[in-house]
Amino acid sequence: MTKDYYATLGVDRDASADQIKKAYRKLAMQYHPDVAGTPDAAEKFKEIGEAYEVLHDTNKRAMYDRGGDPMGNGFNGAQGFGFPGGNAAGFDFTNLVDAMFGQAGGRGPRSRVRRGQDALVRLSLTLAEAAFGITKPLRVDTAVICGSCNGTGAKAGSEPVTCTTCHGQGDITQIQRSFLGDIRTTQPCPACRGYGTIIPLPCGECSGEGRVRSSRTINVKIPAGVNAGNRIHLDSQGEVGPGGGPAGDLYVELSVEPHETFKRNGDDLEVVVRIPMTAAALGTEVVLPTLEAERDDLDADLATVRVNVPTGTQSGTRIAVNGRGVPRLRGSGRGDLGVTLLVQTPSRLDDYQRDLLRQLAEARGENSHEVAVEKHHKGVFGWLKDAFTQ
Structure with a gap:
């Protein structure tokens, strides 16, 4: 026998299977005809493939070491696959493809232990909880590690x-x-x-999966300032993987219930307050309950806010109270509390009240039928803008 397969791959005669595999992968990538530019690349590639075909196979390697011919009629390269020199008898094209993608010599057994999938659950919050944050219990139904087999999938006392x-x-x-x-x-x-x-004797609890479904309660910390659609990421709180593998992540998607009084607009809170016609004309101060009033764990002094209503306030006027809105989720500070005032005109008057209003109208010269007509060039939207910004 004239060919020295060990020298071709550059390994010792007592090289391990891993050393042979590593040497073959390195040389196959170096001398592949589509990669190498030298004239003898194809021939060299053929020799490398022949050497690996013999040395990676235990039986063929033993025959070769005893001086026999493991290739039978001889290995003549890979011409059948487009490479010059001989035919393709005995050439394992799968080994070449696997070598290029990091799986030379077969894929090998795959592990039963794999990472679990991520899970998504939804959690509903009140407006106050979303605005000021809260730690809230959440019931989740996910796969957890089997307590009977501890994730092995085998019945107690047995093994794969x-x-x-x-x-x-x-x-x-x-x-x-x-x-x-x-x-x-x-x-x-x-x-x-x-x-x-x-697994000859699978675990009766998990049927060999190494995991079972179970409900559990976890505490989710909600930061202040979250809004509907935000997600909380909880690392390793999702589904336990097959074979008791590491758990995936849990994502908690938030929704916010509508509030009967306050409406959120970004970081601002909006509230509408009705005041009597006389209060709007004379000016007053109103005390309003705030969103903080719904939380017992917050400062009691924040449960109300005083809003000064100037003399002659028109219906639709918005007064902004700085720093009494929603805390900013990213950043510092808070939005504003917008108070929109609606002036109420009395619809029921007794004779005395009606007489007083007549006297007021006469004193102000408002008992005529003349009215101020808005100019059309402003348009409808211009008129509405003026009405709500006066």
């Missing part, structure tokens, strides 16, 4: 055994003969589904 079909490799190789030569295809073992092991 090596698959007799693939001998623990996780995949099997089939050889099909064609005019191109022997074409080998590798696929997951149907007996063990690619795990390399079989």
